[in-house]
Amino acid sequence: MHDNYQIDINHDVSSLDFGSVRDNIQGLEEVLNEFPQARGLLGDNFSIGVEKGGAAYACAAYWGDKLRFYSGMFKKAEKLNTSYNQDVASGWSPGGTTAADILRHEMGHLLARAISVKVAQGIQDRQKRLFAMSDDWEHNTQESRILTKAINNMSDRAGKVLNYLQEVQRVSRYAAKNRGEAFAECICDYSKNGENAQELSKEVWKLVKKELG
Numbered sequence: 571m572h573d574n575y576q577i578d579i580n581h582d583v584s585s586l587d588f589g590s591v592r593d594n595i596q597g598l599e600e601v602l603n604e605f606p607q608a609r610g611l612l613g614d615n616f617s618i619g620v621e622k623g624g625a626a627y628a629c630a631a632y633w634g635d636k637l638r639f640y641s642g643m644f645k646k647a648e649k650l651n652t653s654y655n656q657d658v659a660s661g662w663s664p665g666g667t668t669a670a671d672i673l674r675h676e677m678g679h680l681l682a683r684a685i686s687v688k689v690a691q692g693i694q695d696r697q698k699r700l701f702a703m704s705d706d707w708e709h710n711t712q713e714s715r716i717l718t719k720a721i722n723n724m725s726d727r728a729g730k731v732l733n734y735l736q737e738v739q740r741v742s743r744y745a746a747k748n749r750g751e752a753f754a755e756c757i758c759d760y761s762k763n764g765e766n767a768q769e770l771s772k773e774v775w776k777l778v779k780k781e782l783g
């Protein structure tokens with residue numbers, strides 16, 4: 571099975587709730603539509619599959635070309651929706667999002683990956699290039715750079731220095747975990763909520779558009 575972006579959708583997703591998987595892939599495609607460059611920068615082996623367990627909803631793998639749904643969460647729509655809606659109600663996940671938007675967050679990680687690939691293209695030596703990309707992934711380097719720029723732009727507009735943590739927590743409590751998650755939550759927030767998204771999400775989106783749009 572393939573979608574419009576030549577993403578391999580592994581057969582094992584057929585063991586999951588069909589509607590939840592379909593809605594999430596639609597959300598993913600909406601993000602890809604906005605960032606045509608990103609698809610080209612990610613690998614040819616882009617695939618969506620299943621990971622056993624249920625500690626989280628989904629994940630993006632290290633090399634950035636694999637997205638996985640957790641089977642413990644995605645087998646039953648009711649359980650998934652109840653759990654996710656509780657996360658939104660408690661401020662853990664961005665307001666206005668639903669369980670259909672989980673891959674929008676994961677796509678946030680892949681957009682950071684695509685930026686990292688683009689930046690690393692300037693490095694001639696293959697070994698050094700690969701190291702730079704894995705170092706970015708490990709330390710959320712590109713996400714940090716963009717978030718810092720976003721906060722600076724917002725501070726300039728406000729005429730005062732804004733507090734990073736305060737702005738991040740408006741997006742979600744999970745966003746406060748680290749810069750990688752903050753970036754992914756901003757992408758999820760804006761791609762779902764548009765102009766109703768938090769200020770930080772709008773600013774991050776605008777900066778990513780400049781780099782990958």
Ligand SMILES: [Zn+2]
Pocket residue numbers: 675676679750751754
């Ligand atoms: Zn994440």
